[in-house]
Amino acid sequence: MNNALFGFEVIFNHATLGILVANTEGNIVLANPFLLRQFGYTAEEIQGQKVEMLIPQRYAHRHVHHREKFHHHPHNRPMGMGMDLYARRKDGSEFPVEISLGVYETPDGRFVVAFVSDISLRKQSEDALRELNAELEQKVAERTASLSKLVGQLEKQMKEIEQKDGELRKALQKEKDLNELKSRFVSMASHEFRTPLSTVLSSSYLISRYTATEEQPQREKHIQRIVSSVNLLTDILNDFLSVGKIEEGRILVRPATVNVETIIGSTVQELFELNKKNQRISYTHNGEPEALLDPALLKHIILNLLSNAIKFSLEGRAISVASDREGDRLVIRVADEGRGISVDDQAHLFERFFRGNNVSDIQGTGLGLHIVAKYTELMNGTIECRSALEKGTEFILTFQIPTSI
Structure with missing residues (x-):
């Protein structure tokens, strides 16, 4: 057997993604074992059938038009950039996919090779991460609202105190400066805390997804992101604590x-x-x-x-x-x-x-x-x-x- 042909056969039969070959009429010529397992068909059931059998029924009629248009202007390209694509198994269930198309000419005619990747796990991870981020946004909004309410209450109390005699004015001015610092903290917390907290939550979630031994580098990368984010939060809080002590006159110089x-x-x-x-x-x-x-x-x-x-x-x-x-x-x-x-x-x-x-x-x-x-x-x-x-x-x-x- 020709070495090149043998190499192609090994790749085709043992690839860890689905490979489908179709002719210009859209008939399936070849499908590798991985694709057959993906869709639940045997080679006999799928060979000679239209590729639309692998597409949800609601999209099939449009796909025929797209397929014919592609054959008029064939070129290698990733399919569905920026779109959600779905495939249909033999049992009727659907799953999200990414598809790349390649065109090649032979003495027997032109053929199209489709590489089909099941991205269900990635979609699940993306959906879970979006839910985590939404939850974090909600928590930050709630904490910000709570802090804003507290600042409003403090400002109201300050206005009542300012109506008292002049002996309290110096103390009141200091309180006003401190509350300004708190107000700025509320504003900054909603902005500066969001990024590192999002990093901590998303990295913590992703670490839980890496369970295999060979995935230790990915775990270490996300652990380092968590450490850096926590250090950033610590630096921000230390700065606020230092400014608070300075404003309150509580910094003691010990020469x-x-x-x-x-x-x-x-x-x-x-x-x-x-x-x-x-x-x-x-x-x-x-x-x-x-x-x-x-x-x-x-x-x-x-x-x-x-x-x-x-x-x-x-x-x-x-x-x-x-x-x-x-x-x-x-x-x-x-x-x-x-x-x-x-x-x-x-x-x-x-x-x-x-x-x-x-x-x-x-x-x-x-x-x-x-x-x-x-x-x-x-x-x-x-x-x-x-x-x-x-x-x-x-x-x-x-x-x-x-x-x-």
């Missing part, structure tokens, strides 16, 4: 003699896994490494600025960190070669919830730099931004270092 070089160096190492491809972070320190600062606040500042530099820089770009202690003055610089910040945006950079016009494609709360500025201020420091669009950004922190607590 201690710390090694600035060690803190910044270890932070750079922690963020190594976040680096994009070929990104490089360099760090240098000059002068006395010890300083009287709050180590937790300093670490948070460096983490935020470096995370932003990584996030807003392209692959292969350099990021530099430098610290310089001279006398009672400590200067820390974090610079990147990223997309930069416009002059207009720099005027609002450290405001709550502010996000630059050129970073709308990257997730964020608009609270990170606000927190950085407040932490810097609490340690008697200043922060300055130097940036130009598409030329990078540099943040300069300056601290006056006391000689004792």
Whole structure:
């Protein structure tokens, strides 16, 4: 037997999808064993019959027209792009399919090969995922409505309190700021929480579908998506908690003699896994490494600025960190070669919830730099931004270092 012919016969008989061959009159010439099992026919029952016997009756008359039109202009193509196609078994039951058509010429005439895939499981998974997403949307809407109602109640209470004597006005202003933060949280929660929560739900469902040992890579991919989404939610909540503490005056500065070089160096190492491809972070320190600062606040500042530099820089770009202690003055610089910040945006950079016009494609709360500025201020420091669009950004922190607590 010719090797090519033998190879074709092996593929035809052992393929894991249905293969059907029909002539120009629409008569079935050949059907492989997989297709026969799909439709419940024997080779004798199907051979010589019209292909319309495999199509639901309500579509059969239209299919005859489409088939004749195809034979007038034959070409290889996937069938039913953007459409729901269904096939009919011998017992009358129907199932969703995807079909690809191929045309070939022989001395005996022109023939059409149809490759038929049963997509019932995929359809079931898609329907289940749509139901999960709809359920999630409903839950988010309900939680948002509940939070909005709570904010409305708080605002009503505030208006009643504002009618009291002037001694309460300072306290009321602080309450108003806090409720503004809560209101913004409601608005942001409905938007920022939706994507990671949808990812967690859909990935959890898909993990349950992968039961075979060889499907471990798919499980690991969805587990990593869940971990990333949970970390994103944790970062968002931590930002809100930090802003809440700042607004309430509950951030306590605990200065201690710390090694600035060690803190910044270890932070750079922690963020190594976040680096994009070929990104490089360099760090240098000059002068006395010890300083009287709050180590937790300093670490948070460096983490935020470096995370932003990584996030807003392209692959292969350099990021530099430098610290310089001279006398009672400590200067820390974090610079990147990223997309930069416009002059207009720099005027609002450290405001709550502010996000630059050129970073709308990257997730964020608009609270990170606000927190950085407040932490810097609490340690008697200043922060300055130097940036130009598409030329990078540099943040300069300056601290006056006391000689004792």
